[in-house]
Amino acid sequence: MNRRTVVKGLLLFTGGLVLAPSCVMETSKASIRLKNLDISGEDEKLLGEVVETILPTTDTPGGRTLGLHRFTLKMVDDLRGEKDQKAFTDGLDAFKKLAKKELGSSFMEASPQKRQELIAAVNAGKAPQDVLAFYKLLKDHTITGYLNSELVMTKLRVYELVPGRYNPYFPVKTKQQS
Amino acid sequence: MANLNVDSVKQRTFDAIVIGSGMSGGWAAKEFTGKGLKTLVLERGRDVKHLKDYPTTNMLPYEFEHRGELTAEIREKNPVVSRCYAFREDAMHFFVKDTEQPYVQEKPFDWIRGQQVGGKSLLWARQTQRWSDFDFEGPARDGFAVDWPIRYKDLAPWYSYVEKFAGISGNNDGLAELPDGDFLPAFPLNSVEDHFKKQLKAHYGNRHVISARCAHLSKPNQIHLEQGRAQCQNRVLCQRGCPFGGYFSSNASTIPWAERTGLMTLLPHSVVQEVIYDEKAGKATGVRVINAQTKEATEYFAPVIFVNASAFSTNQILLNSTSSRFPNGLGNDSGLLGKYVAFHNYRARITAEYEGFQEYATDGRNPAGGGYIPRFRNLHKQETDFLRGYAAGFRADRSKNSDTSGFGADLKNQLLNPSWGIWKVGSHMMGETIPKAESQLSLSKFKKDAWGIPLLNINLDYDANDDKMVADYHAQMEEMFTKAGFTNIQKTDSHQAPGLDIHEMGGVRMGHDPKTSLLNKYNQLHACPNVYVTDGACMTSTSTQNPSLTYMALTARAVDHAVSEMKKQNI
Incomplete structure (x- = not known):
């Protein structure tokens, strides 16, 4: 299957998570049920744009389409302790403030070009510590979610459930040869 | 009504009772039924049927809610079992959770348990090496514990016997x-x-x-196909239970084999409280079982009893099997029951x-x-x-x-x-x-579990x-x-x-002398010969090999001995 076919089928892939909707569909609430994190619908949209900047749509779907922002929220909510959860929400607030300061507008209102510039700075460690802590959690879970998504595992970097073989001397090209 | 009672006792009487359905209990069940004995297998956990009860076996990584990881809540509630490498989202249903069955850590001990039909044989790392005389002669040569009452030549044919059936891959390395x-x-x-x-x-x-020698069917023989098992497909997701039966477990191999004879009665949810000793008969007559769910007590009877509850649980059962003949636990004339436990340093x-x-x-x-x-x-x-x-x-x-x-x-x-x-x-x-007297298990004098059994105190370091x-x-x-x-x-x-190695051993050690050991060279209690212990509890020393293969061989050998002794009416 080539990548174009994958793009056609992109609506099938949602990061592979079955996410329970939150009980009350208020616009101010996140669209998934979270036990510990206090995340608004606006925050969720913002995170969607940040993960889309971290892993953008190219000829294959990007972070937002794959729902990696919601995946990250669920993992921080379920897997991480209170300390990380606080670092995530505090850092998210700090990120919003940083965006306002650096971009002169909210991250959502900024152009893709501006967004990229801000993420480039944060990614390079040029941001306050609380923003960096938030960004690291988001990026780590985004990468895990991406590599463990149905799209990647079935189409892009295929995971074999049943290899049925072991070749202890598998020839590969060395760097010089490639 | 008297007749009803007689019938009831008759229904609860078997030719052999096996306590535990894991690595060694599964072998005891297979061997007894294979020799035509009506066998009761008691398992304290739930039933786990091969294939049917492996809910995660064919799941892809993205189908797991947390992609295989443990939630913070599970880790917090289960600090002990969460330290086990195999306790992950895909296999956590096969482990005992910390709160389900408490024990007393007199010193820190991570007791990793798998209580279901198949026990830890579902979860093991499948490494299988024989012992040699360098191992059996260790205590005698180096002056610790007591001399093993057996040598390699006693076990060699039984190693072959279990290897052929279980399917062990490896080279003959000539070492x-x-x-x-x-x-x-x-x-x-x-x-x-x-x-x-x-x-x-x-x-x-x-x-x-x-x-590494391991219990995987690299190239199955007829005997493995007859078990319904197929070639290992290199999934390396063994802890979920294998849909191919590619590795050896009681569930894929010995238990269904025993079942096919029609001679096995397998009772899950059966917590053995004690082995019953009859003072007049001068032998064990059966076991008292608490139903894990209803807490109802029932007694079952048989002329021979195999205790294969897992090393430390076997100690717990024997320590709790008291009578006026054995006030300190069944077969415990030496006072050494529960002592000289050891493990592997990982x-x-x-x-x-x-x-x-x-x-x-x-x-x-x-x-x-x-x-x-x-x-x-x-x-x-x-x-x-x-x-060592x-x-x-x-x-x-x-x-x-x-x-x-x-x-x-x-x-x-x-x-x-x-x-x-x-x-x-x-x-x-x-x-x-090195097994030492101060490394020991005992029963709590104060605390009991949900089934009225004293908690096990664990003290080793x-x-x-x-x-x-x-x-x-x-x-x-x-x-x-x-x-x-x-x-x-x-x-x-x-x-x-200690404990995270999941190789805890001893407490009911084998030896020549009833004064310094509990079991003889055929794994019979010296003082109560119709009770056999062939799980990790029987180990006199630990040596360095992964122990399961040795438990399998000791079990098959002990059943052969028990049946021959029964025929001779010696037990």
Whole structure:
């Protein structure tokens, strides 16, 4: 299957998570049920744009389409302790403030070009510590979610459930040869 | 009404009772039913049927809610079992949770338990090595514990017997310290593992890296196909239960085999409270069982009883089986029941990198896990300032890596087009620990579990011998890694509590003399010969091998003995 076919089928892939909707569909609430994190619908949209900047749509779907922002929220909510959860929400607030300061507008209102510039700075460690802590959690879970998504595992970097073989001397090209 | 009672007792009477359905209990069930005995198998956990009760076996990584990881809530509620490498989202339903069955840690002990039909045989790491006389003669030569009442020649035919049925892959390596066996083809070493093997041979002569011997069907024989098992498909997701029956478990092998005879009655949810001793008859007559769900007590009867509840649980049952003849636990005339327990020292690891063999990687997965280094320390004679020695695992892996420092299209490209990294090598130590009188199990005088059984107090720890062994392993491995050209060598000591090795042993040890041991050379209680113990509780010393294969062989041998003694009316 080539990548174009994958793009056609992109609506099938949602990061592979079955996410329970939150009980009350208020616009101010996140669209998934979270036990510990206090995340608004606006925050969720913002995170969607940040993960889309971290892993953008190219000829294959990007972070937002794959729902990696919601995946990250669920993992921080379920897997991480209170300390990380606080670092995530505090850092998210700090990120919003940083965006306002650096971009002169909210991250959502900024152009893709501006967004990229801000993420480039944060990614390079040029941001306050609380923003960096938030960004690291988001990026780590985004990468895990991406590599463990149905799209990647079935189409892009295929995971074999049943290899049925072991070749202890598998020839590969060395760097010089490639 | 009297007749009803007689009928009821009759219905609860069998030719043999086996307590436990794990690694050794499954073998006892197979052997007894194979010899025509009506056999009751009691399992304290739930039933787990092969294939049917492996809910996660065919799940893909993205189908797990947390992609295989444990939630913070589960980790907080289960600090002990969460430390076990196999307690993950895909297999956590096969482990006992911390709160389900408490015990008393007089010293820190991570008691990892799998209580269901099949026990830990579903979850084990499947490494299977025979003992040699270097192991059986250890206590006598080095003056600790007591002499084993058996030698390699006693067990050798039974090793062959269980290997053929279970399916063990490995090479006949011709090493006196790790006897050859009846093997299926080995899973071969990869380029760097082979390199290390050659380097050790060249530099030391008497240090060996062999293909790890493991209970996987690399090439099934007829007997395995008859069990309904098929060739291992290299999934390496064994802890979920294997849809191919590619590795040996009670669930895939011995239990269904016993079931097919029509002679086995398997009762899950049956917590054995005690073995019943009849003062007049001068022998054990049966067991008292508490139904785990209804808490109702029922007695079952048989002329012979095998206790295979897992090493420490077997101690607990025997300690709780008191009578006026045995006020301190069944068969405990010596006062040593529960004492001289030991384990394997798994604290030490070493990792490194290797720049060579860039032209090779591996493809597929190796269920054997790589190489195994049999014990070389103090093998022929005492040569260090500590007793005994260690075996070691050794593996080399090369994986594809991505540079994740960037973001955007570049990061995505990196993730989708990883490149081969360099080889990473690693080894872990499996050290023999010395059984001591102060390493012991006892029953709590105050606390009872939900079934009215006193909790088990566990009291054992590392000692100076273990610390010296860790230091020696690090020094020797570092030297060997250096000679092999490995770089960036990192040594670690996890300081993990005993128990996480999941190789706890002893407490009902075998020996020649009833004054200093509990079991004779056929695993019968000296003082109550119709009760046999063939799980880890019977071990006089631990040596360095993964112990399950030895439990299997001891069990098959003991059942053969029991049935022959029954025919002679000796028990």
